[in-house]
Amino acid sequence: MLTAILKYKGTRLYSALAVLLMAAFVFSAVITPTTTKPAYAAHAGDGALENDPSDFTEHYDGVMFALRENWVASFMMMTEQLVSVMMAQMLMVGAMWDAKQQIEVQNLYRSLAAQAHKEYHPSLQMCFFGTNVASLAKADNSTYENAKIIDQLLVEREYGNFGSTASGGNFTDYRSRMHQFTDVFCDIRENNDMEDFCYGTSGPRERRMRDVDFQRVVDLPYTIDANFTDADETTTEQDILALGRNLFAAKTFDFMPEQIFYEEDDDTAEMQGQNLFLETRSVHAMRSVARRSFANIVAMKTEGDQAQQYESAQFLKAIVSELGIPDAEMNDFLGENPSYYAQMEVLTRKMYQSPEFYTNLYDKPENVKRTGVAIQALKLMQDRDRYESSLRREMLISLMVELRLRKYQEQTNRALVSTVSNVINEPDF
DSSP: OHHHHHHHHOSHHHHHHHHHHHHHHHHHHHHSOOOOOTTSTTBOTTSOBOSOHHHHHHHHHHHHHHIIIIIIHHHHHHHHHHHHHHHHHHHHHHHHHHHHHHHHHHHHHHHHHHHHHHHHOOOHHHHHHHHHTTTHHHHHHHHHHHHHHHHHHHHHHHHTOTTSTTTTOHHHHHHHHHHHIIIIIOOTTTTSOOTTTTTTSOOOGGGTTTTSOHIIIIISOSSBSOOTTSSOOOHHHHHHHHHHHHHSOSSOOOOOOGGGGGOBOTTTOOBHHHHHHHHHHHHHHHHHHHHHHHHHHHHHTBOOOTTSOOTTHHHHHHHHHTTTOOGGGHHHHHTTTTOHHHHHHHHHTGGGGSHHHHHTTSSOHHHHHHHHHHHHHHHHHHHHHHHHHHHHHHHHHHHHHHHHHHHHHHHHHHHHHHHHHHHHHSOOO
16 A cells, blocks of 8 residues: 555655655664563573573563564554555545546536537527518518419400400400599690690699509509508509509400301311410410519519508518618608518618628627528528529510511411412322
């Protein structure tokens, strides 16, 4: 055990102390007086043993008694004391090891707590993103529904469906649109002077010429006061449909009686009425592609249900308010219930025009990374909108190519028919 202590301490000081401790025990054993026993009685006055054999036995017993009582007992006490000292030292070593382990564990706990506080502490900037996208899905769904209804309303007029303004043909459609123009959209300053035609007065100031002004009705506002999914018809909805009627199929096809479908050409035996009907449907199909773009652009800017205002409306307005827009003009800017287009405008553009956005980036690195991920998510949504727009643009371009090719197809087809006729009519010798 002493060797273990020496190896553990590993210093000359503790080695010297151990040697001195052992020497002290040996010295004390030597100078300690022996217990009185007749072991030295056999010695003569000169110190020599007498010749009696029993004297040697007594001498031996005395020496053994001295060794046992002085040396052996001293070493036993020394060993006991060394064991006690070493146990006390090991207790201190164990306490040191325990304290070391405890401090390391506490340091680890505090390091992990500091790391968790650094990486998972909520950021106010992330709350902005989470709160302002709360109504985006609902607004997107409203856009989809409004686009379908706008397209359907314009389709019914172009097809001349029963109940539409063009159900009686082009004449009834013109008459209905002219009545609406003189009552609502007329401006007596137009065409130099239209006072007589407009019955001496213009229409409401805020609605004059809106049936032909795409920029004012659709392009400029972030939110249009229109929701085609409810039963209430607003003046803006009327303006949008009037604009659509002027943009697409301004002149509808005349009414075709059903009897014309059964008329045949005496020379060719073709159903001329059916051919004309199929050609009108081809025109309707091509117009539907262009009309779809118009319906989608308008639908993206329609506001939601007034009875159920979007949850993020007030927070979006708070962001825009930081840009210096007065509260009195807020509804004119974003609308009372911001449309999908208005929400994306704030989330993908207006938010980053505020200096507060950049000062909030002085944050923990993990929160800055989360902000970057949120921006990437918004970019994905914006890219999806651009992708759908590119699909509509691609369809429009393909139709333009088709219309160009139809002219050459007709020329080629006429030449082909002429060639076939010559071959058939040529006499076979």
